[in-house]
Amino acid sequence: MRDNMKRREFLAIPASALGGTLLYTLAREPFRLEAQEAARESATTQEASGMVNVPLRFFTAAEARVIAAACDRIFPSDSSGPGAREAGVVIYIDRQLAGPYGADKYRYTKGPFADSVPEHGYQGKANPRETYREGVVALGANFDTLPVEEQIQKLASMEKTHFFQLLRSHTIEGMFSDPMHGGNVGMIGWQLVGYPGPRMNYKADIDQHFGAEWRPKPASLEQIMHRRPSPWEDEKS
């Protein structure tokens, strides 16, 4: 296992995707982040202007670019709204893998390991970290530079794998989990679907607004509680 404290890997992300300049949208309203295309063009060059270096906890920069590209295909940025790139999903996944979840601290991992019926779920030995390392190899080191259509074909050929199923779940999680986990940057995922965050009280509204869309402005747990939460991935092992 790598020593996270000594790592010096970073992922360069367009500053525009790290909040501040994000547009506020209502659910289902067509949305297009300005400079999105330009940002994608420059995402592989760390020196590009307007880029921010985000320290990685698990991935190498090259691995992060491959995973980020795959997440883009699962939850693309397009005319229906922003996607995994703007939400910083790869940062979310990086932190999950670096934490206890990535090391299977909360999965039963005693042997013997045996194949079984689908109703018994994933029975393998590999933990999420190992599954991702293998997955990056399967995608190919140049995956992020392939044309979009080729990326889609490659992922489609892997749909049934445990890696793909994890990646798909994690992409949705990174889109819509509280920003404390590293994704859903600027609550862009919550804005996209009209989720207001963990607001404490709807007593006056639960039986109102029948049949009409009601979308309070999103707030994160930290904004609501005025305290910094302790996400599980930061747990000391």
Place this chain on the structure above:
Amino acid sequence: MTNLKPVDVAIVGGGWTGLAMAKELVTRTSVNVVALERGAPRTTADYAMDMDELDYNIRLRMMQNIAEETITHRHSLQDAAVPVRQYGSFHPGTGVGGAGEHWTGMCFRFLPEIFRLRTHLTEKHGAERLPADLAVQDWGVTYDQLEPHYWYAEQMMGVSGKAGNLRGKLIDGGNIFEAPRSHEYPTPPLKHSYASSLFEEAARKLGYHPYPTPAANLSESYTNPDGVSRPGCSYCGYCSRFGCMIGAKSQPSNTLLPVLRKHKSFELRTGSWVRRIVHENGRATGVQYTTANGEEFFQPAETVVLASFTLNNSRLLQLSKIGTPYDPATGKGTLGRNLTHQIEGGIKIYFDKPLNAFMGAGSLGRRISDHDGDNGLTASDGLLRYGMLSLNGNGDLPIGAFGAIPPGAAKANWGAEWKAASLQWRDRVSQLNMYGEHMSYRHNYIDLDPTYTDKFGDPLLRFTLDWTEHEHKQRDFAYNLASKIAPAMGAKLDTRRPSHGKYNVINYQSTHIQGGVIMGTSPDTSALNPFLQHWDVPNLFVIGASSFPQTGSGNPTLTVLALTYWSADALIDKYMKHPGRLA
């Protein structure tokens, strides 16, 4: 191993049953009581920072650490069992309050015939027409005997709802199919959500009798008979798998602990993992436990109350070699028999209007019991028993709710087309939920796994469990019911009919695992007598849903509590005066 000073009563488990029993003991007698809880302490103040879907609803931060202990499962005697490596079709809790902290709060009384189901079915159909492998039994206790204890539990929690049968008088708007209750609910029903209001109108229009789901989420501020005050629900939508940050959802930590804390005769010892009930010559002498830092203790006790979750109640008796393990080949032996898993399942319905479904409360909703038990079933249904259908407004969270789309709306479950469809249908999807009785069968049971072990090296429990035709027909019945109600709500029913697949350990169903240490009228067919006292070890009481010979259609917690109070009366009023077998 360190020998500790003896206590009068040692209770294994600090959840609903353990703390309810402890409260009766220390408030009504002079005995001293120690409750041993393997998990950590908890208070309401802990929960405000926990409103996080990822850590609590997806990663299940409040559950037992499955890396340390799990179960194994196989579908039949012929199959090899493998471990359940991640949760899961059910979610065992840990820590003070146990699963009672992260539950949803649904509070049902069972139908009277559930407690005498073998007799009921035999009277109705004739013994020869019942399936040969049906293992349902009479409990040895009646609804009438439990009624005051149901009421006591409802008052303790302040259950919200509307009576449908008050001492025999049927009341419109309540559940007119319920058994007679002695009192109206302590607090009025929770408010409607948009979807639940549509369900109520539709069900009424079709001639059914919708009623508010009885809820341990308080509808208004309430002070219980113990003087414990709590506020009404704020409909934040963070109930199931979360602790309530304002204490509106009844939990052991906000109802029972405030009383217990005032009593010096009660001690709650957390981080104490009980690994054996020690016994000799037909008497329990105490319990052996291991602390988080690996120290081992023996706690001697006059009486032992085993009050942990269904799984651990079974496992501790198996590991301690108390009782005769059940043998499915011969039908002999009592420990491990009658494993059941109350059937819950959702059928998706799609609306053309937004539902604002992010608001909600665990048990907010309306339901119909027009086909509960065997009410309204005909021969062509091919069913002995069915259950209820409901619409729950428990609050959609954004990760879990995303991607619910009608079949055919996208070719893949990822990519641009799927994303656009998911956004289009976002907040336009709800569910009709079935709650079905799971009857017990000879081939569904619990024993110890021969291969896999927990973190100490002790054998895991092994489930042998699969669905039968009857459960598939129950799900089909629910789907047919939903196909009438959905259009009346102005919604489109999902065209995918319920699966007739095998039991699945991964897809969440409910945390209502029952049986394994069942109560009954004979030591040949039950581990416990009707007072939840062990037939073989009279100073051992085993309380919890492990004692159910079969399930009701409703969630078990209220019945678990009613049985705890029933057993507490027997322990305090009879056993402590004249120790010995109560039956």
